[in-house]
Amino acid sequence: MNLSIAHLGPPGTYTEQAALFYLNWLTKSTGVEAMLCPYPSNAQTLRAVAQKEAQLAVVPVENSIEGSVTMTLDTLWQLDSLQVQLALVMPISHKLISCAQSLENIKTVYSHPQGLAQCQVWLEKFLPSVERIPTNSTTEALLQLKQDLTAAAISSQRAAQLYNLPIIASEINDYPGNCTRFWLVSQNHLPISQPTVSECTRYTSIAFSVPANIPGALAKPLQVLARLNINLSKIESRPTKRSLGEYLFFIDLEADASQPHVQSALAEISSYTEILKILGSYNVLPMNALGEAVSG
Numbered sequence: 001m002n003l004s005i006a007h008l009g010p011p012g013t014y015t016e017q018a019a020l021f022y023l024n025w026l027t028k029s030t031g032v033e034a035m036l037c038p039y040p041s042n043a044q045t046l047r048a049v050a051q052k053e054a055q056l057a058v059v060p061v062e063n064s065i066e067g068s069v070t071m072t073l074d075t076l077w078q079l080d081s082l083q084v085q086l087a088l089v090m091p092i093s094h095k096l097i098s099c100a101q102s103l104e105n106i107k108t109v110y111s112h113p114q115g116l117a118q119c120q121v122w123l124e125k126f127l128p129s130v131e132r133i134p135t136n137s138t139t140e141a142l143l144q145l146k147q148d149l150t151a152a153a154i155s156s157q158r159a160a161q162l163y164n165l166p167i168i169a170s171e172i173n174d175y176p177g178n179c180t181r182f183w184l185v186s187q188n189h190l191p192i193s194q195p196t197v198s199e200c201t202r203y204t205s206i207a208f209s210v211p212a213n214i215p216g217a218l219a220k221p222l223q224v225l226a227r228l229n230i231n232l233s234k235i236e237s238r239p240t241k242r243s244l245g246e247y248l249f250f251i252d253l254e255a256d257a258s259q260p261h262v263q264s265a266l267a268e269i270s271s272y273t274e275i276l277k278i279l280g281s282y283n284v285l286p287m288n289a290l291g292e293a294v295s296g
């Protein structure tokens with residue numbers, strides 16, 4: 001079967017790089033071929049899988065500097081038929097790409113909001129009066145750079161090579177350990193090859209709304225997890241968008257949903273929640289799984 005993997009485009013995005021990493025691992029370890037399909041936004045990427053235009057999607061879910069990618073969480077909550085199959089954590093090293101003679105000639109900088117946010121201290125220091133323009137992805141503005149010698153974009157080294165554009169400044173992210181977690185998402189019940197690394201922790205991501213804003217609404221589900229000795233690796237709240245002050249909770253557990261004590265925990269939690277969604281149980285694909293480095 002030839003799989004299609006949806007991701008944020010145009011080609012050269014960090015998300016495409018993560019998708020390519022998975023594709024190469026898949027082909028090397030199982031012989032299954034796959035093709036990459038770029039979409040204009042992460043929400044459209046996920047909808048492509050929900051509508052069966054693509055079998056898989058790779059989406060960014062969390063950055064070590066900027067926190068959760070809220071559009072990904074919100075869209076996963078809205079789309080019922082999707083399942084997280086795998087996580088990938090990729091280092092992100094931003095470059096400033098431009099055809100300008102020097103930094104002094106730059107008037108505008110384009111990037112995905114995450115790219116602009118992850119380099120804000122650098123931008124304030126080296127390009128304090130430059131206009132920052134958010135784009136749908138780090139690669140969306142790259143085709144304009146050859147025409148506009150006063151424009152720059154924050155993107156990856158790989159993108160600079162793909163579009164044959166010069167890098168005018170390197171390592172411009174504010175924190176050197178910058179990395180992003182991506183999720184590989186499929187339709188429910190699609191069996192997907194997962195790395196079989198025995199010592200690797202399994203995660204389960206869940207999301208729930210609570211029936212009312214009352215004392216203990218969040219504490220009760222958390223107490224269940226504590227009592228059953230299930231460790232949390234992340235908790236995030238998002239507005240329900242129904243009324244101000246009402247929240248959904250996204251929680252990552254260090255356990256597999258098929259384990260009996262996790263099944264009991266989830267059954268008990270469902271009695272305290274309004275809607276409970278099990279987003280998936282998955283491994284993290286180690287970035288050395290291919291034996292070759294992938295860097296921004």
Ligand SMILES: O=C(O)C(=O)Cc1ccccc1
Pocket residue numbers: 008012013014015016060092112114115136137138139180
């Ligand atoms: O725009 C991209 O290249 C993306 O894939 C989104 C993104 C942006 C910045 C860091 C990580 C992911």
